[in-house]
Amino acid sequence: MNAIFERFGPLFSRLALAGIFLFAGWGKLTALDATAGYIGSIGLPAPGLLALLAGLTEVAGGLALALGWGTRWAALALALFLVPTTALFHNPVGLEAAAAHAQQLQLLKNLAILGGLVSLALHGAGPLALDGRAGHRVGGPATLARRDARV
Secondary structure, X not given: OHHHHHHXXXXXXXXXXXXHHHHHHHHHHHOHHHHHHHHHHOOOOOHHHHHHHHHHHXXXXXXXXXXXXXXXXXXXXXXXXXHHHHHHHOOOOOOOHHHHHHHHHHHHHHXXXXXXHHXXXXXXXXXXXXXXXXXXXXXXXXXXHHXXXXX
């Protein structure tokens, strides 16, 4: 049981997290005007450019997680993307009860996703990933931290 979980657990985690970002990113890219309108509604500059960058970030990061390619860096990049996104777009403060509750749930969902991303950044993609292929070495935050600790 443990060997099966160790082999397939990281793959499941990567695919579950990747699915969220692929779905959301594709939705942004196929509805750029609507996404830009939403971004512009909170007063951010260049909403069209930000909508495109957000969609591309989510799709590229989601693909990297799904394939297990550059997993640590992709997870870290998506985690960093998620922090301001959550703060700006899922802040329940000042909203009426139903809207505040909906945004609070979105905030908590993003915190859970953030936890999964941090775990992938620290522990890597697992054995069923392009990162694990023979001769393919992709470092990441945890690898760099371990190397720096030895110096």
